Amino acid sequence: MDVLELARLQFALTAGAHFLFVALTLGLATVIAVLQTRATVGRSAIHARMTRFWGRLYVINYAMGIVTGLVMEFQLGLSWSGLTHFAGNVVGASLAMETLVAFFVESTFLGLWVFGWDKLNRWAHLAAIWVVTLTAYASAYWILVANGFMQNPVGAAPGGDGLRLTDAAAVLTNPSTLHAFWHVLTGALVTAGFFLAGVSAWHLLRRTPEAEFFGRSLRIGVLIAGPALFGSAVTGGLQLQLIQDIQPHKWAEFSEGSGAARVGALLMLVTYAAMFFFSLLNALLALSRRVIVTAHLWHVALIAAIPLPYVAMISGWVFREVGRQPWVVDGLLTTQDAVSDLSPSAIRFSFVTFVTAFAVLIAVNTWLLARQARRGPDPVAPGPEPVTQGVLV
Amino acid sequence: MTETLAAALLGFFALGYFMLGGADIGVGMMLPFLGRDGDRRRLVVAAIVPFFLANEVWLVATAGLLIGAFPALEAQLFPGLFPLIVALVTGWIVRDMGLWSRERAGARVWPAICDAAVTLGSWTVAGAWAWILAGLLTGVTDDVAGGPAVALLAAVVVALFALHGLSFAGLRLPGRTGGRSRFAVTAAALAGVVLAAGARLDFAASAADDATLRLLVPAVAAMLPLLLIGQVLTWRLFRHRVAGRVSA
Structure with missing residues (x-):
């Protein structure tokens, strides 16, 4: 490469x-x-x-x-x-x-x-x-x-050897920014909702002693994910309309291309549909306190669904960013012109360093999260807390 | 005028990082010396852990302001200092992971791994900074500098980080002596090095457009009180020495 x-x-x-x-x-x-x-x-x-x-x-x-x-x-x-x-x-x-x-x-x-x-x-x-x-x-x-x-x-014009800010309000209210902002927020709530529901389902499935605690948490997760999914569909739809106007080349990639942008978009839409129908079912099942605690098959499904929002999020980003190519600033600066003047060995060195670090970080994070999630909440009458660290660390 | 203000803000954030962040980096370097056994090392880490987040944000802000207010300078410094900055960032994340994760698993092996990560990461960060600052002091701003003068200066800066860490340990760890005046002396020494290195950079020729600075500088100035409230609260809340007793 x-x-x-x-x-x-x-x-x-x-x-x-x-x-x-x-x-x-x-x-x-x-x-x-x-x-x-x-x-x-x-x-x-x-x-x-x-x-x-x-x-x-x-x-x-x-x-x-x-x-x-x-x-x-x-x-x-x-x-x-x-x-x-x-x-x-x-x-x-x-x-x-x-x-x-x-x-x-x-x-x-x-x-x-x-x-x-x-x-x-x-x-x-x-x-x-x-x-x-x-x-x-x-x-x-x-x-x-x-x-x-x-x-x-928007809101900038070429001047000197780069762009100059001409209209700060236009930059701050860029529709491409605002739609994406609400889309990210709702998507984050979907992720949190599925996470809450999935971790709680694990405890209920294992019949750990905290049925009340995790029953309520599961319901909170399900109740957050539903409306948040609706919000992310609205903000996602608005963005699809917007790119037909402002990024016709991205729209073309989406509708008739064959590259990573189209694959990302389709994967996002399929994952979204799966989460949407699953959430309808969740909303029904969560009506009953008894079902929340006893429906073990449902618990397994909730645990298995934890990765879905991540898949949708990442594939949505692939669509947004790869669909912009070959531009880094659409229509003004190509990615080719934006890359630093680096030697192949320098970029290889940083690539290997950072990718290794990330692999370790993701592994450690998953391990620590799973470990902490398994442990469950503190007992009702807490023992003496370690004095030397914050309670959460 | 606005670019002078922007340069002053940049200097303010950079000094904040080296004077405050330098302290917890120095303690991390001295971790094996300050804590001979696992229990004592736990105490040493506890002494810096409430501070490291509040300290490293100064550097994040410095880098952000450099990109925003002096993009041309950033475009000159970063690619030139590429390997040193990669080392700096890698050391930084390794040490942060050690600090965050130490208490999360196991009683012996995992904390020992995290202690090693904190120590190695802190030395890497201090070493990368020392090399960068030494290069800037000798006037090299677009490449990794070399030679005996740079090596000597770098060694002095590394030693300053370590000494500053010991001053901070004197304020936070039970059984160590030292007071605020010693902390002020080592902080001032680091600040002097940073100011001398910063004086070698050409801010005027690399500032962003005036239209940008006229928005950026007042916005940052308006946020300063909230920024500083968080800092003051942190330093007040954790001003005492960490507890000497160690629970299991």
């Missing part, structure tokens, strides 16, 4: 790995913020226990999201200096906004939430998780400002 192909594959794997974690983190943060609100306002013990249990899984996953996100941020500079050079005034600026306005606050407050569990007063602690959740949304928005501009470059 040449430098361009390796750089593209490296970025695709980085973004793909990052998104595996982001999809769950973004949805789970919302769920946990709501659970903790109920625990704090209503002084509800079971919601407090749910906050802790799902919070642990959230934090494990979040850590992976951070480290893969770091590699992505640095890779933009390392491999795609042509992009920052040409479109830095728009793309670079929105990435800067993401790091400063969103991620900085998100990560600092996440630290306060994780490690300040018994140190902050309960209202301050609740405020911390809401700050984390809202800045996580802001983070997604700013990344999609950059990505939406690459799909549909």
Whole structure:
């Protein structure tokens, strides 16, 4: 493979790995913020226990999201200096906004939430998780400002040796950004819903002692996933309409092409249909408390369905990004012109390093998540907590 | 004018990273020395773990601001320093994984693996920074620098990271002496190196367009209070030494 192909594959794997974690983190943060609100306002013990249990899984996953996100941020500079050079005034600026306005606050407050569990007063602690959740949304928005501009470059004009910002409002309200933002949010909630339902089903299937805890969690998961799937269909449909207008070449790839973009789109649609019909069934079955606890065949299906939202998300991204080729900024800058002037050995070195690191990270994450999920929630009367670490770590 | 402000903000975030993040990196380097057995190492990791997230965001912000406000400088620095930045990021994720995962599994083997990851990762991060800073100090901004002067300077910077870590350990670990003034001295030494290296960079010629900076700089300035509230809360909440008792 040449430098361009390796750089593209490296970025695709980085973004793909990052998104595996982001999809769950973004949805789970919302769920946990709501659970903790109920625990704090209503002084509800079971919601407090749910906050802790799902919070642990959230934090494990979040850590992976951070480290893969770091590699992505640095890779933009390392491999795609042509992009920052040409479109830095728009793309670079929105990435800067993401790091400063969103991620900085998100990560600092996440630290306060994780490690300040018994140190902050309960209202301050609740405020911390809401700050984390809202800045996580802001983070997604700013990344999609950059990505939406690459799909549909509005609000900038050529000037000097690159693009100049001419209309900030047009950049910030780019339909390619806004539709994708709501699509990602609803998709993240679908992911979190399937995750909650699947992990809970595992415990109910194994008849672990926490039937009440996991019965309620399963129902929450199912009830989130249903409406979220509906929302993701609406926002997905809007995007399909939009690309007929703004990216006719992508539409052509989708409707009559034969490459990865079409495969991604079809896989996404098939997976979506499977989740949709499964969710209708779930909504019916979840009406009965007895069925929730006893329907073992259903439990197996819920566990097996955990990967579906991931498949839909990643294949949807493949469609969105591969369908843009050969452009990196649609109609203005080709991917070929955006790649840094790197030697083949340099890109091979970074490819091998990062791919190895990601393989280890995904393996460790899956192992730790499964281990923590299996362990179940803390006993009702908790033993002495380890004093040297935050409660969640 | 806006580009001067943007450069000042960039310097602010970079100094924040080296003065605060440098401390937990230094403790990570000194982990085998500060913690002779597993229980003690657990305490050392506990001393830095509430801080490392709040500290590393300064670097993420520095990199973000570099891309946003000085794209041409970024396009010059990053490809030139490619192998060092790959090493830096790899060391960073290895050490973070060790810090995050240490308490999550097993009693002996897994924590020992994580301790090794923290130590190796921290040395890699400090070493990569030392090399980058030494290169910048000698005036090389578009390539990996070499030669005895660079090696000597790099060794000094690595030592500064380690010393700064020991100062931080003096504030957080039971049974170690040291006070805030020692922490301030090692922080100032690192800051001096960073400022001297930054002075070698040409910000004026590489700034983003004025239309972009006029939006970016005020937006960042408006967010600064919230950014700083999170930092102050973190440093206040965890200002005491970690508990000496170690539960199973």
